[in-house]
Amino acid sequence: MHKEFKHIITILIIILIFINIYFSKTVQEYDYKIYDLIAQILELSFTTKKTNSSSNVVIINIDKRSIDEIEQWPWSRVIHGQLIANINEMNPATIAFNIYFGHNDKASPIVMKNFYERYFRIDKIIYNIPKELLNNDKFLAQKLSESNSVLSIFMNKAKRETAPHCNELSYNIIDINEITDIPHAYSIECNTKELHQNNPHFGFSALPIDSDGIVREIPLLKRYNKKTFPSFGLATILSLGIHNYKKKKQRVNIFDKYIYLNRGDKLLLPYNSVKPKVFSAIDILKRKIPQKALYGKIVIIGSTVDSLLNRSYKSYGGEKKYSSIIQANYIESLLNHSFLVQNEFYKKLNTVIAFFILILLYILFIKQRFKSIIIITTITLISTTIWLILNFEEGVYISIGYLWVPLLISSILLLIAIPFSKNRREREQLKKDLKQAFMSNASSMVLVANTHDAETGEHIIRTKKYVKILAKQLYLKNLYSNFITPHTIELIYEAAPLHDIGKVGISDAILKKPGKFTPEEYSEMKKHSRLGADIIKESLENYESNPLLELAYNVALYHHERWDGKGYPQQLRGDEIPIEAQLMSIADVYDALISKRRYKDSFTYEKAESIIISERGKAFNPILVDIFIEQKEKFKQISMEWHEEEMV
Numbered sequence: 001m002h003k004e005f006k007h008i009i010t011i012l013i014i015i016l017i018f019i020n021i022y023f024s025k026t027v028q029e030y031d032y033k034i035y036d037l038i039a040q041i042l043e044l045s046f047t048t049k050k051t052n053s054s055s056n057v058v059i060i061n062i063d064k065r066s067i068d069e070i071e072q073w074p075w076s077r078v079i080h081g082q083l084i085a086n087i088n089e090m091n092p093a094t095i096a097f098n099i100y101f102g103h104n105d106k107a108s109p110i111v112m113k114n115f116y117e118r119y120f121r122i123d124k125i126i127y128n129i130p131k132e133l134l135n136n137d138k139f140l141a142q143k144l145s146e147s148n149s150v151l152s153i154f155m156n157k158a159k160r161e162t163a164p165h166c167n168e169l170s171y172n173i174i175d176i177n178e179i180t181d182i183p184h185a186y187s188i189e190c191n192t193k194e195l196h197q198n199n200p201h202f203g204f205s206a207l208p209i210d211s212d213g214i215v216r217e218i219p220l221l222k223r224y225n226k227k228t229f230p231s232f233g234l235a236t237i238l239s240l241g242i243h244n245y246k247k248k249k250q251r252v253n254i255f256d257k258y259i260y261l262n263r264g265d266k267l268l269l270p271y272n273s274v275k276p277k278v279f280s281a282i283d284i285l286k287r288k289i290p291q292k293a294l295y296g297k298i299v300i301i302g303s304t305v306d307s308l309l310n311r312s313y314k315s316y317g318g319e320k321k322y323s324s325i326i327q328a329n330y331i332e333s334l335l336n337h338s339f340l341v342q343n344e345f346y347k348k349l350n351t352v353i354a355f356f357i358l359i360l361l362y363i364l365f366i367k368q369r370f371k372s373i374i375i376i377t378t379i380t381l382i383s384t385t386i387w388l389i390l391n392f393e394e395g396v397y398i399s400i401g402y403l404w405v406p407l408l409i410s411s412i413l414l415l416i417a418i419p420f421s422k423n424r425r426e427r428e429q430l431k432k433d434l435k436q437a438f439m440s441n442a443s444s445m446v447l448v449a450n451t452h453d454a455e456t457g458e459h460i461i462r463t464k465k466y467v468k469i470l471a472k473q474l475y476l477k478n479l480y481s482n483f484i485t486p487h488t489i490e491l492i493y494e495a496a497p498l499h500d501i502g503k504v505g506i507s508d509a510i511l512k513k514p515g516k517f518t519p520e521e522y523s524e525m526k527k528h529s530r531l532g533a534d535i536i537k538e539s540l541e542n543y544e545s546n547p548l549l550e551l552a553y554n555v556a557l558y559h560h561e562r563w564d565g566k567g568y569p570q571q572l573r574g575d576e577i578p579i580e581a582q583l584m585s586i587a588d589v590y591d592a593l594i595s596k597r598r599y600k601d602s603f604t605y606e607k608a609e610s611i612i613i614s615e616r617g618k619a620f621n622p623i624l625v626d627i628f629i630e631q632k633e634k635f636k637q638i639s640m641e642w643h644e645e646e647m648v
Helices: 002-023 025-042 046-050 064-070 077-088 109-120 136-145 193-197 232-239 281-285 323-336 344-366 370-393 401-420 424-452 457-476 486-498 501-505 519-525 528-540 547-558 579-594 605-614 622-641
Strands: 057-061 094-097 149-156 187-189 202-204 221-224 227-230 244-246 251-254 257-260 266-268 277-280 298-302 312-314 320-322 340-342
Touching: 002 344, 025 370, 025 401, 057 281, 057 323, 064 281, 077 094, 077 136, 077 281, 077 298, 094 232, 136 193, 149 232, 202 227, 202 232, 227 232, 232 251, 232 323, 266 323, 277 281, 298 323, 320 323, 344 370, 344 401, 370 401, 457 486, 457 579, 457 622, 486 547, 486 579, 501 528, 528 547, 547 579, 579 605, 579 622, 605 622
Parallel strands: 057 277, 057 298, 094 149, 094 298, 149 202
Antiparallel strands: 149 187, 221 227, 244 251, 251 257, 266 340, 312 320
16 A cells, blocks of 8 residues: 555655646756757758749848948938838839837927927928928938838837837738737837838737747747737738638648648747848849839848848857848748747647656556667657658647657656665576676666765775785684675675765864864764665665675775774774774775875885784784784785875
């Protein structure tokens, strides 16, 4: 009953985790990165596959040269109007203005006339200016109405004051007001009333930036004040009059390809589409561009000057892109149906698939089918990669990050947890590989201990080699033969690195103190032997029998006991101290003597040897001291082979 309850709780926790995954910004960011990577690896160029190499879009760039030659910015609306007039003479399909005119032009002659009349009572300052040029805004509005043009507006998430005429705006080219399951805006910034009056084509032009600073998508529609508005790119396409709109199905047919407006789809931008031609605005104003260059083209008027409204953005390849370039790519993708659709459905589907796969992996983990975990994870990754690529080719991105991220994290965690499984059948199978499994665990434990203590990896290697020399001599001399065998020598050798594992429980203030311990600090330091034994004891509880861990327990607990009974923690005397701990004791002390520590300099080999010999029958077993004397040159050789910079 307890096991069933535990499994139910685990599954409930998994469900909560996956709910969090679905709404997680972190998983969304990883999903974006996967999209970026796949897009670059596959080097897909959708428009080059499906269209001719020439672009349908041309950009008229208000560049630095144009501004310098006019010697003014912002330009008078008369200049913008003349720019539109010149473009319109070249018979483009439509003109899309990717610049926002939110205020009246204060440089208009009529505005200046009113200013001088109001403040200086001068009413005759304007001479020989044609009537149509008196009001710059009306001039621009007139030129816009004479052309097939599209204006840009801004739809904001933030609540700001919206001008009354902006609140009255309504998009009537197609009836999209019934489409409601789309992003909402809380304020609108539009152009002046004169510009919108006779121009039904407009769309929001702001580009949404992902959390990593990259523009990947543009929504088709946004909603404000119970009305729905198209994006700048979609409005530009609809201004061409080539669409067939089915209100009931809420889809637009362009060249026999459907764009669904009611699914909440995100259209991912194909930055590798055909690059549009770019002409300088000043060359258009001076009529230096041949008519055929713009004939039948979609013309976007914008800028590549950062200080203007058309700021620069990052594409997924890290390339710098300007707003008008991105809008051109967007329009091309809508025309040719070469965009990637990202539907919320796939996020939900992949989250659900990942959940059920994880439940399956968890069941396999319980049943100790560890190879099956690897096989299923691998098959899932391979099959979903194929699924991803096939859909990518068809213009759909299936948000695979919502499957891969939780799957990989879960699989890795389960694989890491395998050595700690408590299942009896698995423990029996692991007995054959006990030594190898324990070595892996021991290395991890020692690594943790070393992050707290100054002792190095070389210290661990040296001490276990010293122990092995002493133990081998005991075996060759037939001493402690009831215990010392070739097998136990190897076990002691592998257990030795854990002698100071308990130091993970001692504060850094004590471990790293440069001077002598106070009585209270020394008392605290002595606790490390029992703490280490407790850590190993917890691991022992996972096994019915584990000779290696049992030896490690004795080494950790008793390696500070003394032959004369004055050691700690239990003041054991003579052979009451397990022989493996006696071996560790002499090895640990010798290495400490010849190594530099915060509280002492290193001793010479001769000094260290004399100290060990002087403790014969006091700190150390006389037999072991005698063996040490015989083997001291080997000790010295090991210390030199595995030396530290600050050793004798």
